[in-house]
Amino acid sequence: MPRKVQVQTKLNGEQVEFLCEPRQSLLEVLRDELGLTGTKEGCNDGNCGACTVMFDGRIVTSCLVLAVEAEGKEITTVEGIAAGNELHPIQQCFLEGAALQCGVCTPGILVAAKALLDQDSNPSEEKIRFWLANNLCRCTGYDKIVRSVQAAAEKMQEAR
């Protein structure tokens, strides 16, 4: 049986080292080996976006990344969005805007939305909808999600 592989990576700002099988996805290792269950599995083939994480500055579906590919990379999950006990504006706006119902797509959407706001401080509704098209939500119809991303953009601009 092939050996496990040792991987060093930067996860939510901290250096992490783990052992994994080459066949294990980043999603699987985050959840089962590293205990970061905030990242969700909805389809395991890249079509729902619930497992979205930041991977070297881009959002990816972590079910379509092998854990071994994380060697030397930087990863941010939903657990890494808040600054300590201080919620990120996108998190605060999702709460105030009732942008979540069941909440299972929320972690992936928050990671994706934050990535958008980090590169575009004032995205149009169309841009938000395009950017989030890989993140399925079945509860909300997206209305309150899009509005909450817009609200977070305003909030972040005021803070600047």
Next chain:
Amino acid sequence: MSDQSYEPSMVLATKTFDVVGTRPVRHDGADKVTGRAIYGADVTLPGLIHGAVLRSPHAHARIKSIDTSKAEAHPQVRAVVTSADIADAGDKTVDLGEGLTRLAFIRNNVLARAKVLYRGHAVAAVAAASVHDALEALNLIEVEYEPLPPVLTAPEAMKEGASLLHDDLTTTELGKPTDKLSNVASHFRHEKGDIEKGFADADLILEKEFDTSTVHQGYIEPHNTTALWNNDGRIQIWTSTQGPFTIRDTTAAILEKPVSQVRVTPTEIGGGFGGKIPVYIDPVAALLSKKSGHPVKIVMSRADVLEGTGPTPGSHIKVKMGVKNDGTMVAAQASLAYEAGAFPGAMVIPASMCVFAAYDIPNVMIDGYDVVVNKPSTAAYRAPGATNAAFATENIVSAMAEKLGVDPLDLRLNNASKKGTRRADGPKFPRIGCVEVLEAMKSHPHYSAPLEGPNRGRGVAIGFWFNAGLPSACNIAVNADGSITLVEGSPDIGGTRTSIAMQAAEVLGLPIENVSPSVVDTDSVGYTAVTGGSRVTFATGLAAIRAARDVRDQMIKRAARIWGVDADTVEFEKGVFISRNGTENRMTFAELAPQLAATGGPIVGRAGVNPPGVGGSFAGNIVDVEIDPETGKVTILRFTAFQDAGKAIHPSYVEGQMQGGSAQGIGWALNEEYFMNPDGKMMNSSLLDYRMPTSLDLPMIDTCIIEVANPGHPFGARGVGEANIIPPPAALAHAIHNAVDIDMRRLPMNPVAVMEAIWQKNGVTD
């Protein structure tokens, strides 16, 4: 009525409240935006191993043999189970709160016995050290099948000589058992007035046939369960479910355990919409745990979810309606044939209760057929059955308006059901909001806004869902700092912890932050029926109100004791206890709370309800579309959703239900379907090809909440979870008709279907 909760003289929604009607942040919110909330798949236990389920590759086949020896020999495999590990249910029946069900149907769906009845039907299961090993071991199980011809639609299954799914299923004809072996489990009828006479009186009669595809609830979180069969014989289950007590009772029945030996902990749940009511993998994980001595977790794959869990029925519907030239509807007839899937129980009874419910028609006849086919055993889906039915009825109502040259909303208003209208299935309506919803639609700016440009059209439709009551329990404990902890048993899918807590806070005059609500396991609260039927805010909310009143009454006695006055002289207003007996005594809730221990001990308020006075809810849509006449693609330009909420306890969550239901209705209307090949294989069992709407496919969904207080609830609340999914397909069909003059009578109305209808209209043969 004898039940005190039914208070016919109760509030109208014009009344204002301190907490009810506000928009506080949900109590579980922070956990859900930081990734801390624990959903079923997040559960872990010492020694946990992983299960996987082997599913049938055939839509219909006899199981000749199952050989698990190779799988058992796999070094990483800890246990293998098949149907042989579960006792034969015989003709035992169970009552899971939704009427009597044959246990064998549920049990044989959990693990196939003798026959597989759909592709994806569970046949065996394996537990191993890792998911990868378990999946690998599934390939080592050898099953010998004798394939049989599948029947995939209701009309096909109803034909004489159709291949039969069950050797022992006979038709119940108009309430009476027969000995006719058939795929039709039952045929029932509702009659009102004289249907012949009704049509004879009509100046205009329209009759059409409609087909709707099987669709799935599409929750983003796959089914999951973690089970531990303890050495003392007790079973613990952690699972994402809408009904922990249903899972407990079904699992106990299947495994022949007393319910006291089974404890189910509902985890956070990633959507359900009716699909997470039935039991699938919980008894299987429990058996794997018993055999292996380890706790076992099973998480379904997306394909398992689509092929192995209950979608909602496809249907074949005939509707005939008659109207007079003055716009009075005089007769309506429907034949509803719904696909139950592998086992009886298509959602055709609720369909029959909703198909004409919006209209006051003197002569009605409704025939319903519950038909088994070789597709997954169907489950509830948000107003189950009603969306299919409204797609048919609303098409004809709008067509009548067009032929009579009257406004489609006016025709509906002229015939709208109201208090006292007798439904075809018997009962008269209590106070309902059908007229108010229609009036709100008519006066909404969207309805009068100009819609210019070619290939554009506007559509309207309405729908009714009766909602459910059912049992709920709630306990409230008073803390010394004047806060309360509220314990209930309704899994929270959309913020109900908070909408329930708000109702207790309203009664006790507390700020919502002073209420700490929890959804607890089946050992920790009284029986509470499923989170379904739009019942939680209504029924569990009512339990919370009653428990809060119990707290209030007990605290009044304590205040009286402290003041040495008669309890009758003590009143409670907005969180303050007042005795005006001579000298006025006042004490706030927070001042009394720390004195409870010394005045007789802690106070726990409790309530268990099974409330009548359920207020049905009407919903309506106005939708504008543009069609690409060269591709048949429908683009939604504007969408407004209307619904009677009775009293919106938490308006943001009411809007959320309306927007979510609308989005699901839109997906059902335009793209979603079980695309089956002739062998009964679902060809699109992934979230890529089972096309649910993405953020880019929808516009903003404007909402208009109508509040016609429900006399059956102290604050006037009506359940709002379901009715909102009913009108979208019908409203979109109407809009498409007005845009390009085609009549869409089949769901989904996807680009191919629209294009073919356009070709047909233009006489294009190729």
Next chain:
Amino acid sequence: MATVFIPGSMRDLTGGQAEIEVHGSTVRDIVDELDVAHPGVKDWLVDGNRLKPSLSVAVDGVVSPLGLLQDVEGDSEVHFVAAIAGGC
């Protein structure tokens, strides 16, 4: 006298009658009373000491969870309807 509405599928037991006036202060009284005039009605509706789980009773338009124990007023309307719950 309460008015009982007989489901179509039960009318062969009532000689085709769709509405029957019956005395009684609870649904149970009503059923007993009906069974005297129309033998077989009770078997059709009742299972032991409760309504058949596949049925529920609506009094004055409101489905009652109390079943046979439900009180009935003099001018009440009584319907026997299919028992179901929704799903959301």
Next chain:
Amino acid sequence: MQWFEYARPESVDEAVRLLSEHGEKARVLAGGTDVLVQLRGGFRSADWVVDIKEIPELNGIAWDDSSGLTIGAAVPCYRVYENEDVKKHYPGLVDVASLIGGTQIQGRASLGGNLCNAAPSADAVPAMIALEASGRVVGPDGARTIAVEDFCIAPGKNVLKPGELLVSLHFPAPKPHSGAHYIRFIPRNEMDIAVAGAGVSVVLDNGNFASARVALASVAPTPLFVKEAGEALAGQPVNDESIQRAAEIAKQAAKPIDDMRGTKRYRKHLCEVLTRRALHIAVERARGNN
């Protein structure tokens, strides 16, 4: 998923050695958006997964106005559509790179992977055929260049021999007055597989088509180069009639199947509509491109 070993070579030679050594048992991993799904679903198997993303030649984008554009086979879509040279000279490539999957998929998926996966529905392939792209392949017997239209031979099958690796894609410098466009039809607005797609390029010569290329997606066992449609335009005046004629030729060339995504008739019809629409946009781009 089955067990496999993972290798991350840092040079083309090392990669080719690994691929030659393990032959059919080895799978190349670039973005992984196809191969990981296939391995998980058991549609493909592998004892070795060779991750090529650390190889410099497979990761660069180079533009030169004489020789044109070279894109490493593993370069993810977002780097293609965010690249200034690509935006300036190859808008037709931006079209396709920004519609494959969604944002997350575009963070991983590559044009090279899309080509090697050889799906009939591969959006990038018709677009690259229209742009006269070719692939540089290196194998145990050295390097060779393969025109994109010759690369796919059957659903999921390409011309690569065991041990061969697609290193980069080359796009000739666009001629003056040329324009290209890729357009597909999907029922949703994103995250969907083309029911049909049309990639076209045109070169104009005052009022006439000097030359044109048309290729289609999802209407044949492989992405389909409809040479005759382009030839029918060469020398013709730029007008609705000539464009319509080319669109009809594309429709006739299509050999689609009935499946869950569409019927034969509907797909052939779409070929006409999409080719026509794509040509009109390509012409607009050509007019604006001196």
